[in-house]
Structure formats: structure tokens, C-alpha cells
Ligand SMILES: [Fe+2]
């Protein structure tokens with residue numbers, strides 16, 4: 001089966017649906033539409049525009065923090081392959097490992113294009129401590145084998161905020177950064193969708209899990225929220241756009257009954 005225009009995932013039984021959307025076949029068909037014609041995320045036809053020093057400086061800080069988030073998701077997804085409760089979820093997580101590695105790669109490449117000679121040390125220097133702490137907490141949940149909590153931290157908290165922030169940033173970004181973000185956004189949407197779907201199903205049969213996830217949420221989401229709000233300040237987002245991060249994220253946790 002394919003992800004072509006005629007394909008209607010809602011016509012499938014639940015298990016067939018999961019087999020379909022968690023497959024590499026679905027992934028190939030999805031990414032083909034927005035990645036195959038781009039080198040490091042950039043369309044051939046896009047021309048680099050003039051970026052003044054102050055704007056470049058702010059963009060470098062933002063991209064360094066995006067790289068921390070992508071590294072967290074890359075290492076998190078890789079660990080989640082091992083602890084996933086079924087084979088479908090392992091396969092989906094393997095597609096996510098590939099996506100997150102690609103996101104990290106395109107952000108590192110963009111940093112070099114912006115004149116950063118050593119992205120590793122620049123990321124170290126500019127990373128917001130709260131995001132580094134979030135990464136540590138996520139990887140702790142993974143190493144404890146806590147699939148439900150780790151999927152919540154990664155595929156709901158981190159992914160839904162990234163999905164919003166990258167879209168707001170893309171609206172004001174220079175042309176090349178906009179291209180790079182466009183390819184990343186489509187992937188993050190798929191990852192956030194997996195998180196909400198997976199937790200929605202597991203919480204339906206285990207309502208007591210909600211209390212535990214609410215506690216995890218109160219500990220983890222301020223870390224990520226503050227970081228992404230700061231990122232939007234750096235890219236010059238206006239107040240209403242900034243409030244979208246909290247708003248869209250809250251809608252997701254409300255749908256899961258975690259407010
Ligand atoms: Fe990502």
C-alpha cells in the first residue's frame with residue numbers, strides 16, 4: 001500500500017492502519033514528496049539572501065538549540081526502538097531515528113553555511129541549560145524502560161513544541177532556512193501524530209496512567225517551553241505567534257486528558 005492521494009487510512013481496520021502508517025513503505029512515500037529534490041534541505045532554485053551580523057548571530061543561537069533538541073530526539077528514538085512494546089512501534093521509531101539524524105544533519109550544515117567552523121563547540125557554548133536538562137530527563141525515562149513516559153516526553157512535549165516553533169520561525173526565516181525548516185516540519189508532524197495516537201490508545205485502557213503523565217508533564221514541559229519561547233524571541237516572532245506554542249501544545253495535552 002502507498003501514501004498516495006487515493007489512499008484513505010480510515011478505510012482500514014485498526015491493526016492494518018497501524019501496519020500501514022508505521023512502516024518504512026509509508027515513510028518512503030511520505031518523504032519522497034518533500035525531500036528528494038533538496039540537498040541538505042535546500043531547493044536548487046532558492047537563492048541565499050543577505051543576512052546582517054546581528055540576525056546571523058541570533059539565527060546561529062537558535063539553530064544550536066534546535067540541534068540540541070534534534071540530538072535528544074535522535075538518541076531518544078534510538079533507545080525507544082529497543083523498548084517499544086510491539087514490532088510496529090519499533091519500525092516507526094526506526095523511521096524516526098532516520099528523520100532526527102537528518103534534521104540534525106541539515107541544521108549542522110546550515111550552521112556551517114552561516115560561518116560556524118566548529119558546530120560541536122558552538123552548540124556546547126550556546127545550548128540553553130534547560131534543554132540540556134530535558135534531554136537528560138528524556139534519556140533517563142528511556143533507560144528506565146518507561147515507554148509511555150518517554151513517548152510522552154519526546155513525541156508529545158518535544159515534538160509538538162518543535163512543530164509549532166519551526167512553523168512560526170519558517171514564516172520569518174531567510175529563504176534557505178525556510179526551505180530547511182519546511183522539510184523538518186513535515187517530519188515533526190508525523191512524529192507528534194504517532195505520540196498522540198500511541199498514548200491515546202494506551203491511556204484508553206489504562207486511565208491511571210494519566211496521573212503519572214501529568215506529574216511528568218509538570219516537571220518536563222516548563223523546560224522545553226521556556227527554551228522555545230526564547231528561540232522565538234531570537235527569530236523576532238511577534239507576541240501572538242509566541243503564544244501559539246503554549247496554545248497548540250495545550251490542545252494536544254487536553255485531547256489526551258492530561259491537563
Ligand atoms: Fe526532529
Ligand SMILES: [Fe+2]
Nearest residue numbers: 073159188191
Ligand atoms: Fe521529531
